[in-house]
Amino acid sequence: MGEKQDLDAEKDIYTLETANDAGSVINLDEEQQENSRIEAVRLVVPVTDDPDLICITFRFWILSLFFSIIGSVIYQYYYFRVASGTFSIYFVNLASYALGTAMAKYLPTRKFTISGYSMSLNPGPFNIKEHAVIGIAVSTAATSAYAIDILTVTDLFLKHRINTLGAFILIFTTQCLGYGMAGVLRKYLIYPAEMVWWSNLVHVVFYNAIHNTDEFKTKKMIRGWSYMKYFWIFCGGMFLWEFVPQFLAPMLGFFSWICWIAPFDFNMWGIFSTYYGGGVLGLSFDWTSIGGSTMWLPLSAQLCSYGGVIVSYWIMLPIFWVLNTWDMKKFGRPLTPRLYFSNGTRFYVQDFLNDDFSLNEDLYEAAGDKAMMTPLYALGFFFSFVALAACISHVIVFNGHTILKSWRTAVGHKDEDIHTKMMRVYPEIPQLWYAGFYAIMLGLSMMVCEVYGLQLPWWGMIVACALAWVLTLPICTMTAITGYGPGLNVITELVCGYMLPGKPIANMAFKCYGYMAMSQCMTLLSDLKLGHYMKIPPRAMFVSQLWGTVVGGIFNYITMITIIDAQRPYLDGTQDDPAGLWTGAGPNIFWGSAQIFGALGPQRMFNSDGQYGYAYYGFLIGAVLPIILWALSKKWPTVPWHKVNISIIAGGMGGFPNGFVTGVTGSVIVCLVWQLWLYRYHKNWWSKYTFILSAALDTGAAFTGLFLFVFISGGISDKLRFDAPSWWGNYVFPDGNGEFFGIDRCGSSGNWTGGRP
Template sequence: MEHSESYITPVSSEPRKPAPDTLTYEQTDEVNDSPIEQVRLTVSITDDPSLPCLTFRTWVLGLTSCALLAFLNQFFGYRQNPLYVSSVSAQIAVLPIGKLMAAYLPNKSIRIPGTKWSFSLNPGPFNLKEHVLITIFANSGSSPVYALGIITIVKAFYKRKINAIAAMLLTQTTQLLGYGWAGIFRKFLVDSPYMWWPSNLVQVSLFRALHEDENRPKAGLTRLQFFLVVLISSFSYYIVPNFLFQSITALSFVCWIWKDSVTAHQIGSGLRGLGIGSFALDWATVSAFLGSPLATPGFAIVNILASFIIVLYIMIPIAYWNNLYEAKRFPIYSTHVFNADGGLYNVSIILNEKTFQFNRQGYDDYSKINLSIAFVFAYGLSFATLAATISHVALFHGRTIWRQTKASVQDNFGDVHTRLMKKNYDPVPQWWFHSILIVVIGLALLTCEGFGKQLQLPYWGVLLAIALALFFTLPIGVITATTNQQPGLNVITELIIGYMYPGKPLANVAFKTYGYISMSQAITFLSDFKLGHYMKIPPKSMFVVQLVGTIVASSVYFGTGWWLLTTVEYICDPSKLPEGSPWTCPGDEVFYNASVIWGVVGPRRMFGSLGLYSKMNYFFLFGILSPLPIWFLSRKFPEQKWIRLINMPILLSSAPGPPARAVNYISWLAVGIFFNLVVYRRFKGWWARHNYILSAGLDAGVAFMAILCYFTLQGHDINGPAWWGMELDDHCPYASCPTAPGIHVEGCPPLVKA
């Protein structure tokens, strides 16, 4: 795997410069840089294959980072203000530790007893490739384990028991299935230079800033100095929205002007309404649901802006104020399920306690399930997104995928990064991926069919979920690798199993997890492989680190979740928790409501012939047809490059809907438009040097301050000053009130003007 060449520099020539969105395959004998401009501006085209990778330092720092991030993310995930600690935090923190280890550890070789293997505690200076592999370990730890949602709703919401071994196997198998799909599609989604994975450029920029020697420009800063300035500024500022003035996470001045108007609160609330005039002074609000806007291409941001305006400011208001689906009986923007009288739905009435299945008589005597109009459209647009993803990829990228299929067989992909990887390193054998896939499928069948069939999902359900994941990995991978936005399979999987196997909530969520998360994990693995591709990491080292990191992270996530669920009294039950307790599990509440909608009641009584929302199925037809006009216009007017930038899957999948709120989208769009459209076009040199560094510094500063605040202050019940600004709210109390005559909800006095 290692060669004698110490440094490889490609022949210098003018790189190709097609538009970043172009996805045409050009076969040439020599391409000396990437065809994607953002990659050319960010990724180095050199490699030193002599650098050691899987060292003692890599294993110690990598496993520690992986376990620590897994613990922190699961620990904070159950709290009222969930905090996501990204791998960027570990990426920064391990650098000085790695250099200290290189300075002080002995370099004596240590032989492993009973083998011919040996290793050195200190193989030389701490290098870039060790740092990248440690970060891949951290990426595993920072990726949430979706299956914990099943365990949480069983124990905390449905108040039932689940076998610990079955729960552990569920956690591991759902996370590991994606390796099989990653092995099958890596030729298309990693080796292809047109699959450029924009989010990886943030970490590439940071790696280069931390490791490359750079002369400070006159009257300016090096990239590392700029990063430190941003990190310290973000760290210092975040004590304000996190501890001193929490209300600036969502400000809605319309509500302050019209304090007694339900309609004004619905229009102005950034948390429970349309968010007109709302904004935030908090980076965590900006990046909470859509990730960093700095890492999203400008054309994708414009698509999301169009979707935001069409859905939130045209479709939802028209539907609500015309009382579509009796929308005025319920909040305009909510994730809860409601009865016909506008109150919260009592699920215990429609669920048989003994059999843990749907109670049809109870349902017929009680009420159909009702949703807020925003939640209704969120589901409808999810239907459209999946259909549009298939037709969009087939129309715009089908010819390219076919050519890449032939090219992958001939092994002739042609950008500099692929050539360097093929020249210097052995690829991962396909049988490694296939072996893991076969073993994990067997364990998944055991998990669902064994242990008293607690998960309710039969073997054919597991196999069907796997088939769905296999089918959708390539089209969704293409969308993610080119736009930084990932459409999900959660709704389509819920719909399919809900029709085929209704009335069983755990079967529904287990099918969703095996179908959706195995695809999502494959995308994550492929993204990490692309990061290793850009940083010239040996593929076999990448594979080992990803596999071990996933197993360790899944185990720590499970252990942390199980510990909290069994030790925190009344966890996830705000009505019984002590006042001020943070253990309210807002994300798991959405997961629970979905299990009721799709699993207990089932899609036939929600979106089928027996439900209130059957017309939402037309969104499937709309979705599959929607890319056709764009494709036709792009062929009719090929000189109009902007037409190809209209991406219907992104338009549909990025529409605002619960649990993301209007203030998150408004803040995200404002930052994204400024940096990736205005700054990118007018100050491209500054953007190339600083944009991704800025994103990494903001993320890291927020994470470090949040952790410090919790373990030094908030964890010891030391909270900020008691005043109006400490409420984690936008002070629009009537935004969740119904406006239909005769519907009275607690907290919404009938004398309030509508």
């Protein structure tokens, strides 16, 4: 067996980290040589192209602008709420297809010219590439820019609002630094076939199905349905169902059924509540808590992630809670990003800041008592250190040799990927474009930090960018292969905490630029891979991505200002929202980290002889464990040790610092049914239905969220705000003290009145 593995290595056969054959690299017969080495890619990505199709059209500009505005507004809206719904790109794809087809039918064909650039209002039929670049632009816009966290925190907790110009520069620079990095790294993270970027396969199936391309015309679904009829039936069914957990009975989104055994028991609440506790065996009937990705992401990666969640929140948390380890119960709940004094009362760092928002050390020391984290929140930092170190170590020991060979042969080699060969017909973007763009964004970043009081000096910005460059390659490699990867948020906080102690705003800025450069680079690389699969010219990709970034940033900011002005008491924690919807969990987590690493500094919070000094051992453990697994793989080569990914396991163990451990049980069930049973025993069914069904279910759930936002919850106007009829499944009833108590008290909204300290 060892000889076979050595032979495979010599032949550059790269084994992906999946437990099923959908993600395996295989040897191809001669007649198969002109297709991908990755079976999942070969099943769904056509090897045909029409270079004459136009991508950037008048229809592109209009439709991408319209949907980018909607997407960025909705995503920013969800950032401040408990619900984790997002703006589905599948909705955009469906709606833009309908509108694009209508525009192709009714718009005149005359041309107009702007600054020498001529464009036709209607260049012909609405084509698949034009459709894809609209989706790519919107997906770039439909997010919450990370800089919004800085603007929100300084506004809510420090009562300081950065002016509009400074806010826009901050948003755009943090979003655009990743462009230069993506341009440099695309040769290594896009061109090799092994860099799958799994989520793109769903989009490829969807675009080809809706445009009824040659490869999909002959495919028929159950009862002879076409791909799109099948899509619409399941999409419609999910749309109707989601009104139950999202509106009529939100209890089903946080269904902590075990809590009903003893709804007033403090220990039951802390262990089994999916809303306030560990959510052990909790259920969620809301598809947005499960997601279609559970149906197609690599099985081994999913099992590692869910295994980490179960160990941390279903095993460790109950033990800590029952035994009151590290006085966990005095903080009121097991999972929260807030800081406390040793007696369990809230710690507010604002009380110890100077006028420039730096820490007043004399005042803090005079208080006598020190700030503390809840035990699980502190362990979250330990797990994040494990995840980052293990990612680097795992990629080096298990993938380093073969990836290097793959990169060296990515372009111009006889074994290069068929899709890379097909893309050679289009002119590439010169590296100078990316380098120049990166330099401009870096200069503006330094300027905004100096001018607008973000406490981060120019040299600090250089360090943040250098950190992103060093760590982006291994993280994006793991993400492209497995669908999972750690972030840089904690390591950037730690580095800046040592560099600039006592400066929370500097810490937030450093984290935003260091982390976001990597994160945005990853997003852009994923979109570039979709363009690779769809054969979209690189220059059209650049235009669509940049356009989406600009539009999204503008409307992220407008939405943020509107929501803060309307919901400030709930978001800053001075009042509790009776409905439990506006909690500001995201800003609270961001600000909590800024207090720990910025204002107080890692020297105080994580000193070697302190309560949290163990956190640094995470780096050592994360670096060593993959090496041990690699050594075991040499000793027992028949055991797939490489599928035990310590980085993903640790990511799952520290994945829920905000305290909403929902959807785990349902996700595990869906994952096992699709990836373990259907794929192994009904592979033809799996390959035919999985990706389109995933898109249908995600789209239906997103449609419901959009409908509720616009027409029910007052997203457009307060006049369009309606409450569901009160009943035992959706809200609360008053108790004898005039308080409110939910029927799923361990998982619903309102104020818990039994046993909370």
